[in-house]
Amino acid sequence: MINGMDLFREHFADYKDQYTIIGGFACDLLMTDAGLGFRQTVDIDMVIIIEALTTEFAVAFWSFIDAGGYPILDAEHIIPLKMKAWLDLRSKKRQGIHVDSRDLRKHRLDVFRLYPLIRGEQKICAPASVIEDIQDFIMQMREMDMRLSDIGISRTKESILDVYSRLYIVE
Known part of the structure; x- marks a missing residue:
């Protein structure tokens, strides 16, 4: 499980219809729910659902990135x-x-x-x-x-x- 997942869930609780999790983290969640182990993953791959995207989600997303101090190359x-x-x-x-x-x-x-x-x-x-x-x-x-x-x-x-x-x- 990724460190900070509870914080992620809480921050994006109101926007579940605007994104979906894919990749290693999605596999980790599925395997954990089934009571099985999965390899360590360090990131969250997210697909943003453009058709459902709102300004509020975009603001929440970037505030999450800013609050976390995640480095982004220019x-x-x-x-x-x-x-x-x-x-x-x-x-x-x-x-x-x-x-x-x-x-x-x-x-x-x-x-x-x-x-x-x-x-x-x-x-x-x-x-x-x-x-x-x-x-x-x-x-x-x-x-x-x-x-x-x-x-x-x-x-x-x-x-x-x-x-x-x-x-x-x-x-």
Whole structure:
């Protein structure tokens, strides 16, 4: 059982119709209810039910995150992780290893979806190996046809990639 589960239940008691628990924690709950043990899990995977989502739930959710002091990376630091995930999956696929194409698409598009959260003309220092991955991702994206308007982004792919190429520098 995850530490703090009682606090979670109490905090979200009024919103049970707006989310569902999945993953290892859901398995833990099911197995515990059946009187069986399950492996240790350290997180709560939650699916938010968009059709039922209310402003009150969103406020409760973020107040829970804030109160817990949970660290969340900013977009500028998540973007290189998404780039690397896409590069790794693409490499595996090229090696003939099965890769779910939805995962490739998800990571690739997340890089562009996160763009509006970039703050100004800052510079992010990163190790040379990370910069190489960023440059590799940018190069491959420049060669790939994609319409960002399909995911509600009005900027061009090239303009976003240009910002990313200036944003990250070798430390």
